[in-house]
Amino acid sequence: MATLEKAFGYQDDHMNLPVADLAAAVPFYENVLGFRVLERSDTPCRSAVLGRDAVRMRLAENGGDASQDGCAFHVKGLPSLFAEFKANGLQKELSEFGVEEHDGVRWKVFYVVAPDGLCYWFGERQTPEHTAGRP
Numbered sequence: 001m002a003t004l005e006k007a008f009g010y011q012d013d014h015m016n017l018p019v020a021d022l023a024a025a026v027p028f029y030e031n032v033l034g035f036r037v038l039e040r041s042d043t044p045c046r047s048a049v050l051g052r053d054a055v056r057m058r059l060a061e062n063g064g065d066a067s068q069d070g071c072a073f074h075v076k077g078l079p080s081l082f083a084e085f086k087a088n089g090l091q092k093e094l095s096e097f098g099v100e101e102h103d104g105v106r107w108k109v110f111y112v113v114a115p116d117g118l119c120y121w122f123g124e125r126q127t128p129e130h131t132a133g134r135p
Contacts, residue, residue, distance in 0.1 A: 003075070004054065022059055028115050059116075070119035071118070
């Protein structure tokens with residue numbers, strides 16, 4: 001079973017991710033990505049805190065540009081997570097996962113752009129046995 005372990009906002013704040021219409025955005029996170037709404041607020045702007053596994057994030061109608069923001073999630077069980085998203089209706093084809101290196105660590109990754117424009121990086125740290133035989 002896949003789990004989300006950590007969240008990092010691209011603009012250094014995963015608790016203030018901008019959306020234009022919170023009511024329209026939330027169903028994608030609940031139905032496709034498997035988050036639950038933990039709390040809602042109308043002040044200082046309409047917002048919702050979402051949670052899944054060990055991570056929390058907040059969507060907010062704060063006037064920000066969703067196309068310039070998003071989150072990176074550290075994942076355990078990346079292929080299972082992708083299969084779950086597809087089973088939940090994610091419209092994304094993937095022939096293989098990408099491999100990226102960040103700070104000397106190799107990650108197996110895929111990206112999802114939500115209908116609200118926010119971009120999400122899902123990555124699983126690759127241990128030496130996962131990368132044997134690769135340059």
